Amino acid sequence: MYARKISEKNARKARKEKVMQLLAIKKANKEPNAQSNLQFVKPYSVDSDIGELFGPESVQKRDVLPGDFVEVRKDGKAVYGIYIQHFDQAEGRLLSSTMTNGDYILEHRTADVVFRIPGYIFMDKNKALVGHWDPEVNPTSPPMGAGNIAATFADDSLMLMGSYYTQFNKVYDTFWHKRKKTMVTIPEVARFVFGKETQEGGEAAPLTFQELYATHMFLTEDVSLMKFEPSVAVRWMGEFMLRTPEEVAMTETVINWFRNDDPRLKHFLDKVKVLIDCYRKGDRTSLTWSDIRFTESDRTIIDFVRQTAFKGYEDLFPSPYLTYLPRLLRPLGAYGDIDCKTAFDFLNEIGIWPSWYNMEINRSAISLTSGGDAERVIVERIKALNPECLQQDFERDIERIKQEASDKNQRSSTVQAVTQESKDRRMNPMVLQSPTEIYRRDPCDSIRHDFGHQPVYAIDDPSASELDDAFSVEPVPITTLTPQPSTWVHVHVADPTSILPPFHEMSLLAAERIQTAYLPERAWTMLPRALTEETLSLKNDGRPKKVMSFSARIADRDGEILEYKVRPGIVRNLRTLNYDEVDKVLSWDRVRGGRAEGNRVRNSVMSMPEVKTLERQYYREAKGTVSFEDQELAQSLLRLQVVAQWHTDARLKQGAFNFSLGRPMIELTPYPLPSIAESGWTSPVDYSQWQEPQISCSLDPSFASPSRLMVAEYMVMAGRVAAKFAQEHSLPLLYRNQAPPLEKYRPEIEGLIKEKVNIQTGMMDMVDILPFRPYISGAEISTASLGHWSMGIKDGYCKVTSPLRRYTDMLAHWQIKGALLSSNPSTTPVFSAQSMVPLAGYIRDRERILGMLEARSVKFWLSEMLNRRLCAGLPNIYEGLVLNPTADGYNVISTMLGFQTVVKAEANDIKELRIGDRVKFEVNNSIPQRPYIGAAHISAL
Known part of the structure; x- marks a missing residue:
């Protein structure tokens, strides 16, 4: 406590000195509002919804744009100013800079921005002081004096923070101890400090920009950082975690x-x-x-x-x-x-x-280990209350369904009674009231379609433990009703919602986790392995499987969806195959570079130690899933590929395209790695007695494998079918959308796509697309169906094929099943559109954080491998492609391993380099704990 008092005393002293300096300046300038009392500060009013700064409403407003007030962090220090952004054609990238106090231009990364107020320089009062600025006409700098306006706003916010410091000091105890919060946002802290919380029967008073920024300033003080930790979503959501x-x-x-x-x-x-x-x-x-x-x-x-x-x-x-x-x-x-x-x-x-400990797991804003104890308790409770759910005796269920169907005088199932109740009370038949109650009988048993012994193919990597999708096709006879040659495609998806109601305690834990986290050392699953690997996985164990089936009747050759069905189903004849073996059967004429490129990718492997001493154990045999003497299987796989390519062609006609820079993949042996103690150390551990993990790095084969491309296309079909069903039934779902480029860039980009996309593969060369990447927005989730530009999908798309590892897919299944079971159109959906808005924000940010964690963990192990090579004196020379030049070198991507880094070089050596040029470089430094890779230029190729 003494240390905290000293730190806070020093902080108060520094703030007081700063405030007195500001007051003296204002008094010298004879500003009419200058008073000796700190309450003289008049906060700027909020001219628009505060949701534009923080919260799920700001999904489409996350980009930092020219004219924003920003706080930039450089070397841990805060700098305030007006943001500038422009595209440097020579370097092929967007550049970020900020005009600060005194109209000084500070260059920085966009990621250095930790707070923003959209369009601050364009507000009327500020335009009156500095004039109008059109970033399109003058993209490199706002008008003179803009930086001073930002500095004045920051100074006024600092004084406002000082005047409320006593109340700010109550934040931690209030939110942690009294409100039991582990995370807070800037708006909710500001409402508490400034007395603007919602009162009973009323609405909260609006916050001001100064109040918000004063709150941000307090939460990021050196003293405050001992209690509050900014999350990686601090700029988007204003989130801070409370340290325990x-x-x-x-x-x-x-x-x-x-x-x-x-x-x-x-x-x-x-x-x-x-x-x-x-x-x-x-x-x-x-x-x-x-x-x-x-x-x-x-x-x-x-x-x-x-x-x-x-x-x-x-x-x-x-x-x-x-x-x-x-x-x-x-x-x-x-x-x-x-x-x-x-x-x-x-x-x-x-x-x-150990020397190979991956700190990224504990740096993340997300705790991967949280909920482990709760999960074990829930599984034990399920085993005790409903052990038959883990056994999944579908044959018994099927016989019961047949018996009920044959008895016309008997109600077909308990579900019908629930459905009748939903008619009277408008309750959704998928919803159970108790958080510990699972379905004693699957609500969809009465409407499941039995696909009989039709062959169903689940194709995946032997390292995959959660097999959650499979597919089959069947030709459609030409009749008066179906005169056009066509084929039914059935995408069958594992069905965890046959067991779990939407508000069961395990479902709520899945909602908190959002998705399975795949790190090189292990996977942290969204659902318990007892469900994902044993009970629900679509593995070939001789037992029938319950599925959700998304079916589309595809026009032969044309590839358009003519008809669709969504049904709970049962599949019996599952064939579990491996990607690499299926690749030996399929055609390679739609893969960019053909089989030669596929072989190059498969052979792009580096390991440390170079001679492996351990064999990786997989969930299934790596070989033997496809017999080359089985001509019937080979013909079936080729037919699957042809149908998938028809659908791909239909999307290409709508402007779809793709490109790949390549990315590294890490494989560790042993897998999973043994756990390292995170607390309770009683004595040192001799890690030299542990098996040091073998590290293998290779290129991601997603775009160099016909089987992977085929499977991905069937998943896209299922997502389109789900979207069509939701729109027909006015059903809220979370769609994956991608907006097209801004209108001013769109004609040029779409013209380039038409010209440069390979009509066979749908791929673009990196050299062609890189200069335009800054203008292509990423995909976002939303309750509105806005289409997916780069996929050529205009009628909606949502993900539904991985419910064992993605919560959004489970959510879609509950929504769809509720609609299938509810004959009353006024029955309330499981999740309303209104409830999905904040959920979309939470999902998006957690996905973003997990994506960063997974990428940084891959980079850690890559850096560890490169560092081992440096320590062993092994060569670390690579070929690569220039992504863009920099002031003292260039960004490069390794063509062998797919990693990106910055290469240092002399100006004369690289003055002629352009995007896409081939170079040779040497990795001369690697710090796994950062993680960081340093490199030097050798030569142009």
């Missing part, structure tokens, strides 16, 4: 020990000095190492250093821990320059972490 009281207490305790030279620090250092000495001598088997025990105070210090390692590389917000690390480690005399990398090395040398 235990972490806050730990931090304050250790800092207090530092300030008072507590003897517990010396006792800890005496132990770890012995451990470091043993580690560096390679003597970790002696009694000296194994006899050391960590006390409670030792564990507190270790946790402090762990947090330093996790947060030390944060380049936007300063770590509250890093300042104290030198004071702890310098007395050891074991390290030179002490930085965040030193924290990692220290924990490795004292037996807390």
Whole structure:
């Protein structure tokens, strides 16, 4: 507590000095509002809905645009100004800069922006001061004085924060202890501090921009960062995680020990000095190492250093821990320059972490391990209350359904009674009231379509544990009703909603997790493995499987969807095949580069150690799923490919296209890696006795594999069918949309697509598309069906084919089943459109965070492999393609492994380089813990 008081006292002193300086300036300028009381600040009113700054309503307004007020973080310091953005044709990329106080232009990354007010310079009062600015006419700089306006707003917000500081100091205790919150947003904190929370029977008073920014300033103060941690969504959602009281207490305790030279620090250092000495001598088997025990105070210090390692590389917000690390480690005399990398090395040398520990898992705003205990309790409860659900005895259910169908005097199923109740009470038949109650009988048993022994193909990688989609096709006889040659395509999807109601405790846990997280070391599943791998997976175990089937009747050759059906189904004749073996049967004429490119991708593999000593264990056999003597199977697979290509061609006619830069994939052995203790360390661990993981890096084969392209196309078909069903039934769903480029760029880009897209493969060359990538928006989820531009889909698309690993797909299944079972059109959907708006925002941001975590984890293991090669003196020279030149080199992508990095080069060596040129470069530095890859130019090719 003493440490916190000192820190807050210093912070208050700095704020007071800043405020007094501002008051003196205002008084000297004889501003009419200048008073000695800090309450003189008149906040700017909010001219538009605050949702434009934060919240799910701002889904389409996430981009930082010219004219925005922004706070940019450089070296942990806040800089305020007006944002500028323009496209540099020579470098082939968008450039970000900000006009700051004194009209200084600061160049920075867009990711350095942590707060924004949209269109600030275009507000009437600001236009009156500096004049009008048209970024289209003058894209490089706003009018003179714009930076000063931003600085004045920031200064006024700082004074407003100071005047309410007593109330701000109540935020942590109020939200953590009284309101039981683990995450807060800027608007909800601002409403609390400024007394604008919703009162009973009334509406909350509107917030002002100054109140919002004053709140952001408080939450990002150095002192506040010990209690509040900005999430990666801080710019989009204004989110801050509350550190646990235990972490806050730990931090304050250790800092207090530092300030008072507590003897517990010396006792800890005496132990770890012995451990470091043993580690560096390679003597970790002696009694000296194994006899050391960590006390409670030792564990507190270790946790402090762990947090330093996790947060030390944060380049936007300063770590509250890093300042104290030198004071702890310098007395050891074991390290030179002490930085965040030193924290990692220290924990490795004292037996807390192995040298290959991936810190990204704990850096993420999402805890992958949360909910594990709750999941185990829920599974045990299901086993106790409804063990038959995990056994999935479908044959018994099918016999019951047949018996009920044959007895015309008997009600067909319990579901009909529930459906009748829904007519009277407008209840959705999929909804159960108790959060622990699962379906005792599947609500859709009475309407399931039995696909008999029609062959159904599930094609995946042998490493995939969750087989959640399969498909089949059947020709349609030409009749008076179907005179056009056509084929039915059936996409069969695993059916977890046959067991789980939408508000069951396991469903709510899945909603919190949103999706399975796939990291190189292991997968953190959305649903329990007892369900995903055993009960519900579409594996070939000789048992029939319940599915949701999305069927489309496709016009032969034309590829248009003529008719569709959505049905709960049963499939019996499952064939589980592997991608690589199916590729040997299919045609390669629709794959860019053909079989030669496929072979190049498959052979683009690098491992460390170079000679593997362990064999990777897969969920299924890597070979033997396809017999080349089985001509019937081969013909069936070729027919599947032809039908998929018809649908692809139909999308290409609508402007669909694709391109691939390539990306690295990491495979570790053993898999999954053993867990590393995250707390409760009682003694050091000798990780030299553990199996160091083998690392293999290869190129993603998604666009160099006919089977993967075929499967992806069938998933697109299913998504279109689901969207058609939802629109026909006015059913709220979460659509995947991609807006076309802005009108001013659209004709040129679409003209380029028509000219450059390969009509066979649908692919564009990287050289052609890279200059236009900044103008192509990413896909977003929304309750409105707006089409997907680059996929050539204008009638709607939503994901429904992976409910074992994506919550949005489960949600779609509940919605669709509710509509299928409800004869009353006024029956309330399981999820209303209104409830989906905030859900869409949560899903989007969690997907974004998980995507960043997965990408950074891949980069960690890639960096670890490259670092091992550097340490072993092995060559680290690669060929690559230039993505865009930079001031002192260029960004490059490795053609062998798909990783991207910045290459340093002399100006004369690269003055002629252009986007897409081939180069040779050498990786000369790799820091896995950052993760970071450094490289130097060798030559142009």
